[in-house]
Amino acid sequence: MPLSVVxxxxxxxxxxxxxxxxxxxxxxGGTLLVRAHNSGNLLIGALxxxxxxxxxxxxxxxGRAKIGAAATMAAILAEPRLSFLHPVAREIGxxxxxxxxxxxxxxxxxxxFGDIAVALLALGADVAVEDxxxxxxxxxxxxxxxxxxxxxxxxxxxxxxxxxxxxxFVKVTRKRPHGASVLAIAAMLPxxxxxxxxxxxxxxxxxxxxxxxxxVEKVLEGNALDAAAIxxxxxxxxxxxxxxxxxxxxxxxxxxxxxxxxxxLLRGS
Amino acid sequence: MARVPLQFTVNGREQAEFIEPGAMLVDVIRDKLGLTATKxxxxxxxxxxxxxxxxxxxxxxxxxxxxxVEGRLVETLEGLAASGEMHPLQRAFSEGFAVQCGxxxxxxxxxxxxxxxxxxxxxxxxxxxxxxxxxCRCTGYQSIVEAILSAxxxxxxxxxxx
Numbered sequence: 001m002p003l004s005v006v007x008x009x010x011x012x013x014x015x016x017x018x019x020x021x022x023x024x025x026x027x028x029g030g031t032l033l034v035r036a037h038n039s040g041n042l043l044i045g046a047l048x049x050x051x052x053x054x055x056x057x058x059x060x061x062x063g064r065a066k067i068g069a070a071a072t073m074a075a076i077l078a079e080p081r082l083s084f085l086h087p088v089a090r091e092i093g094x095x096x097x098x099x100x101x102x103x104x105x106x107x108x109x110x111x112x113f114g115d116i117a118v119a120l121l122a123l124g125a126d127v128a129v130e131d132x133x134x135x136x137x138x139x140x141x142x143x144x145x146x147x148x149x150x151x152x153x154x155x156x157x158x159x160x161x162x163x164x165x166x167x168x169f170v171k172v173t174r175k176r177p178h179g180a181s182v183l184a185i186a187a188m189l190p191x192x193x194x195x196x197x198x199x200x201x202x203x204x205x206x207x208x209x210x211x212x213x214x215x216v217e218k219v220l221e222g223n224a225l226d227a228a229a230i231x232x233x234x235x236x237x238x239x240x241x242x243x244x245x246x247x248x249x250x251x252x253x254x255x256x257x258x259x260x261x262x263x264x265l266l267r268g269s
Numbered sequence: 270m271a272r273v274p275l276q277f278t279v280n281g282r283e284q285a286e287f288i289e290p291g292a293m294l295v296d297v298i299r300d301k302l303g304l305t306a307t308k309x310x311x312x313x314x315x316x317x318x319x320x321x322x323x324x325x326x327x328x329x330x331x332x333x334x335x336x337x338v339e340g341r342l343v344e345t346l347e348g349l350a351a352s353g354e355m356h357p358l359q360r361a362f363s364e365g366f367a368v369q370c371g372x373x374x375x376x377x378x379x380x381x382x383x384x385x386x387x388x389x390x391x392x393x394x395x396x397x398x399x400x401x402x403x404x405c406r407c408t409g410y411q412s413i414v415e416a417i418l419s420a421x422x423x424x425x426x427x428x429x430x431x
Contacts, residue, residue: 002270002290002291003290003291003334004270004290004291005273005290005291005334005336005337007336027334029332030314030329030332030333030334031314031329031332034293034314034331034332034333034334035312035313035314035332038293038312038313038331038332039312039313047291047334049334049336049337051337074326093314093401093402094317094380094398094399094400094401094402094403095327095380095383095384095398095399095401095402096314096317096320096327096328096329096380096402097314097329097402099326099327099328100314100328100329100332100333177397177398177401178401178402
């Protein structure tokens with residue numbers, strides 16, 4: 001299929017272009033979409049560019065961060081106020097990939113990719129979306145279940161900045177310093193009076209998209225992060241997961257090592 | 270589909286071409302401009318052989334539609350020795366046996382240049398991170414890391430030019 005490139009002058013114009021052509025795709029950095037096109041896995045008639053639409057900014061207001069959909073992993077790494085996300089962004093490819101891969105594009109990554117989406121799910125992020133007629137903000141969790149809605153454009157994500165030391169992340173890979181996830185775990189574990197209040201735990205590569213671990217969260221909520229609570233959380237670590245087998249790891253291996261890495265994350269070791 | 274115009278600057282020289290819509294930058298650089306140092310290894314953004322600099326930032330040209338660089342500055346390996354004299358990185362790669370088959374070399378050197386442009390005194394870990402998106406199947410990487418550290422020392426004036 002011949003491929004055309006469309007350079008819209010506004011998000012609305014981009015949404016109109018997408019609505020008019022079912023074979024058109026909104027292009028972020030290209031590290032997933034163009035890769036799929038080049039391998040013949042995805043038939044694309046037109047690439048609608050996000051360049052020049054003002055979607056690359058990172059802003060802070062009222063204790064919240066707002067990251068534009070076209071902000072790259074390199075932009076996150078250059079922002080000291082997002083230092084808690086630096087270990088996540090640093091794990092996504094080499095410098096060239098980090099300079100191209102966007103936050104918005106990462107929300108559409110299939111397992112074993114999509115580490116930023118895992119972190120954003122733990123952070124309780126909202127997603128700003130627009131189509132040709134409307135714009136709205138939706139919670140990331142339901143968004144991920146229905147993310148390929150035709151004609152809809154992600155314009156950014158926003159989330160409350162976490163209390164110091166409340167956000168934790170681990171990514172397990174076969175290859176160093178970067179590689180696709182065997183699994184990834186992100187957790188928000190704010191402590192109040194020594195006990196967890198508002199636990200959010202998210203997994204990557206344990207389902208087709210990033211998922212939350214509500215049973216683990218329930219076990220941790222209201223408890224100190226002590227050996228007893230960690231042991232109980234580890235017992236239910238695999239609840240609700242449906243990992244796949246791929247060249248990086250088998251489903252069996254992912255399920256087998258998830259409790260080990262969850263325990264380490266919770267212990268802070 | 271009708272060809273589309275593209276104007277951009279490559280290695281300091283303005284270029285105007287008519288290209289196939291949707292053509293990737295690597296193909297325009299190689300096939301239209303004849304600058305064949307840039308290689309197309311995997312077309313997946315995995316091997317790094319197609320690495321170029323766009324406005325000073327690293328880009329995988331196999332994943333970059335050429336129309337995306339309209340009006341921008343592209344630098345390929347050929348631009349490093351435009352004056353006829355090898356860049357210290359090129360010299361260090363050559364003298365340090367960091368080139369075997371040579372397929373990865375262009376991408377490796379541009380990734381290294383990107384690093385040294387920002388950090389003249391990189392640690393070994395910095396170098397390993399900078400080339401972590403570039404695959405070499407010949408050298409085992411050690412000679413490449415040593416060459417980059419050696420070029421950095423030379424560029425800081427700490428090492429005599431041989």
